Amino acid sequence: MQDVVAAVLITTGTVFFIAGTVGLLRFPDIFCRLHALTKADGLGLALIALGVAFLAATPGAVFRIVLIWFFVAAASATCGHLVARYARRSGAGVRHD
Amino acid sequence: MTPDLIYGLTGVAVFGIGLVGALSAQDRLRRVLALKLCSVGAGFLLVVGAWREPPAAPDPVPHALVITGIVVMVSATAVALALIRRLQTLEATDER
């Protein structure tokens, strides 16, 4: 049962990642790309972390997964912010055509 | 097809790519990166050599060697990059 739940969660998470990546490749400028990437990947990461947590053997492992999720989420949010900030300041981000 | 075969060929290929880069790159930074690729290729070869069909444990000695290689490479990279930065500073002030 746990395996099935985990598999579903991880598969869904992967779909979000793929969607985010497609957005990164297809969208026209930095802000749109960030929009696709951060949201989709944030959700994908959470789903995969949840799925892996179902497979984890000990509470300690679950705790570590939660920690990893927290820090990766915080780091990617910060990175997204930094990229957007740089793009806005330097004016490199928006495509004008 | 076992992982050691796949990744062994990967390692040799990465080494070869690094070789091309080290010989043809003109940009200083790119040449450093090419050398780093070569070192990752060499690391692959040793890690592959250490691999044993599970459940047998891998040979730990090459692992230790690769860790040493990684630390040595970061040291060499740092010195090369410091030289590059200093040269650029001198060149920029000479031009002004």
Next chain:
Amino acid sequence: MSVEISPMILSVFVPLFGAIAAFVLPRAAALIGFATLVLTSGAVAWLARDVLAAGAVGLPLGGWGAPLGIDLRADGLSVAMLALTSVVGFLVSIAALDSLKGPEQARQRQYFWPLWLLLLTGMNGVYLSTDIFNLYVMIEVIALAAVGLTVLSGSRAALQAGLDYMYASIFGALLFLMGVGFVYLQLGRLDFAGLTGAAPTGALIAALALIFVGLALKTALFPLHFWLPAAHANATAPASALLSGLVVKAALYVVLRLAQYMPFPSENLLTLVGLMGAGAVIWGGVQALRAERLKLLVAWSTVAQIGLIFVAFARAGEVGLSESWKAAALLILAHGIAKAAMFLAAGRIKDEIGHDVIRDLDRTPIRPTLAQFTFALAAISLIGLPPSLGFIGKWSLMEGAMAAGYWHWVGVTMAGTLLSVAYFSRVFAGFLRFDRVRAPVGEHQGWALADAAPLTLALMAIGLGLLAAPVLSFIEIGYPFGVAP
């Protein structure tokens, strides 16, 4: 509880502690450096006594023993290299004391000592090592310290040369590392004993090729010599003497040593090595003839001399490497001493005259006679005139080549000798001729302590030729290089 220490471990650890102390206490760096060199030389002398008394000695570090652990081993050849390093290093340090004494060189002085002592650690480590991965780490210690010494002056030319040297060095080390990987794949061990007697399979041939090319890059064998002239010509004089006299010898020593252990697939490969050497002799000689600056000429002469050592090494013939390595070893020792003397003398000449343009050497009223005399003495050994050590090395090379009927190697050696006579004559002409701009009275420079070190080195290069027989029998101690005892 008494600590029992072997002189082998001291030869590596004393310079290491010295480097640490010199880095932490920059104000006392010179003092620490000298104390370290004296102690290191003492350790090497102790080791030489042991080797003379007992033959080759070994030390299994950590008590594990090869192949799991790393063994140190000292035989005649390694002690000879250690002694060369100590003696040349000590004398170059004396010269460095003088040439780095100015107040504007405080910074150079502060960094010269830790870098040089780290270099010494690496070189002594190479000469005692019996494990190819350990050799890789040691040559990296040497590489980083040597690059640091190359760029000591901080000039743009030196930095550019240092960067090229760094690329060549890293690249060579990585080729070596890849070769180590192939050795492991085939043999599952990395000590010298494991290499002996292994059949030359594909992986080992690849390893041999990678390791050889990597080392050829490090020792600047033609056509991989491109980095050397600029690096050695643009460094400050003591650094040049260390780089040209000692650092390239470390990689040469590894070639010499590994050639005894690694299986050679065919003699043709050895001929190829000899051809590369011959190319270096000719090309290095021609470039030295064309060089406009004295230090550049000396640097190109290093390229030619390294080629000659490889020719000596390659004229194996029927007897194999068992004879030819001795000629190569003698030439390594001779070149190490004479080239250090020559670079120091060239540095003195440049300091006194203010430039080192060969064409204008005779246009200055200042005549640094002692440095010029030293330069000429060193040139005698490098050209290979009797009774110098260089002569003995060349003689042993030609004798072996003639005995084996390899007249082409004799021809290359002769051509190299003639070229060296020609390019050194360009310098001598500048020393001797007064006719172009006749200064009223050539101002002869007095005797300076700074000239003592290069002069001693040059005299050694000549005088050791008279002691060639004991030197030769010393480097044969522990031969054939077998398993660590």
Next chain:
Amino acid sequence: MTDPLVIFDLLLALAIVALAAASLSVRDLFSMIVLFIIFGLLSALAWVRLSAPDVALAEAAIGTGVTGALLLKTLHHLRFASGTLGQKAAYGVTPVAPVPMAVIMTNAVFCGLITLGLVVAFLGAPAAGPGFDPLVAEAMPQSGVEHPVTGVLLNFRSYDTLMEVVVLLAAVVAVWQIERGLSEAPAPAMGEVWQGFARLALPAIVVVGTYLLWVGAEAPGGAFQGGAVLAAVGLLLLLTRAYVPQPAHRGIARGAFVLGTAAFALVALLVASGGRVAFEYPLDHAKTLILLIEGMVTISIAVTLAALFHGREPVALAKGDRNDT
């Protein structure tokens, strides 16, 4: 059908090779570094697949993390020095003539032949051939630690490891010798969000680094990985300008650089008594000594890597003084 993981391996291998090629061929230097970082992380993943978690940790933390940071810092500096910092498409930094295609092709053919030779040699080598495993298995009980890689690094081949720390020391001495001065390129303004993240991450990094060091005795981890993670603390402090290196701090910094080497070498020498040789730790104290060495080495590695990132000796320079050798 074959193991589904083989497909994963093949895809990963393809991605690694493609990223290596892409990072060398992409024109923009920033993209080059980013592609290299992804390449490094995927290589680390491949090494996990080859059951080498220690190597993967080291490659991710040092080979990719620290190296990537060094490269990015250098690129920033180069763009600042060459005046192309604000430009949109600052491709190269040093103005170099583009390499003629013919040269690249010649090199590629040449290197292709070499690579082909290496492939043949690799395929000819015995798969899972002889190794050190039986020797290590036999010696492990006497090593003082439970994790084999730590046993090799700090006991069986500790001489290599000592020299590796020496290489790191030589690097920092050389870097300090090459560059000096307080600061040249302006630090990028990062904003409050970044500062907040740094405050959040700092304690976590310290905990993770110390944990990696501690766990090294029985599980993947150890001094080098722990030291690299702790070096990230230094990087964060330097980037947020929470710590600005001062000339007065050089003494302490020098002490920290040499601490690991000195402690390691001293222990190695001092254990040589009572019939033991250098590096032969007495069995009863082996674990304590190894942990002591690892602790000191970790401090040195962390400080040294951070100093390599900072990249210059903090000396106050007089105005216009660029070459005070």
